[in-house]
Amino acid sequence: MKLTGVELHRIEMPLVAPFRTSFGTQTTRTSLLVRAVGTDSEGWGECVAMADPLYSSEYVDGAADVLRRFFVPALAAVERLDAAAVGPALVRFHGHRMAKAALETAVLDAELRAGNRSLSRELGAVHDRVPAGVSVGIMASVPQLLEAVGNYLDEGYLRIKLKIEPGWDIEPVTAVRERFGDDVLLQVDANTAYTVADARHLARLDPFDLLLIEQPLDEEDVLGHAELARQIRTPVCLDESITSARAAAAAIRLGACSIINVKPGRVGGYLEARRIHDVCVAHGVPVWCGGMLETGLGRAANVALAALPGFTLPGDTSASSRYYQTDITAPFTLIDGHLQVPTGPGIGVEPLQAELDAVTTSVERLAV
């Protein structure tokens, strides 16, 4: 296809409850949606950058700027555009993987729709539903945490992830194990809040039989993670550090992680995410699908990815209601703790016009 237009839709959606991590508290999700219009179809991609550069260096205004000034003009010059052509067309631009991922996903959605093919088939999904985990923020008190976890377990979530930071780690994990027992699939995510000097402290999590500890150290501290992994029994999983299939292969080789969280936005798109899946399968390293508080658009694509055979652990692929009162697509719901994998053309969902309009703060039409 040839690109005939691109729109940047900025949206603002209130979260059902504040979400606190070691890098900050979010009460609203501000994001950018990319709509790519081609000669014979159109598609959507959700940019997972957050309003502020706290999780990674990317942020919403930066993503909009780089899309507008560099990425969209570069794609507009491609005569025979498909998703596989996006990476090569943008490779000379460094970084900005979340912005690249959103644009590539919009092109991929359009391409698949034109061919009446689903993303799940395209990626190689082998399941028609995927188990749902839930990421539980840092709370003001342990009783509040226990209430939140109890409610999620009652809803059917099959795995609990606790956000941790220094001062909120051993105590909440102990409390959740004491209240809900040893059978609950439980893991923790530090979002880079520790240093390797905390190894002895983090080893105190060993007795709790956690599935994994996610990104305890700085994004660039791959060797620190390898050192930590030798000092604790809980398996180390990387999130922020894994920015590409090459980074994944290096982290595995260095012993920095034994499990990997795959987020398509963080790695530049679904095609690179699949390559990471393939690297991990080749090394016997389990992967699971992370999340970035996506709307139904991004969620649909994540669920398709999570249905690949190497995704052997439940992901942060929660129901729409975990995040939003009203989603901008038909909501994802939990059925026996699972989300259904979309089977329609492309990503399999579309924004509902009224719901989208209600949360849209601006639409920018880019000339191509």
Ligand code: OSB
């Ligand atoms: O580190 O996995 C993370 C949300 C925003 C940014 C980073 C992370 C998260 C989550 C929530 O943990 C995942 C989700 O439910 O979408």
Ligand code: MG
């Ligand atoms: Mg994480």
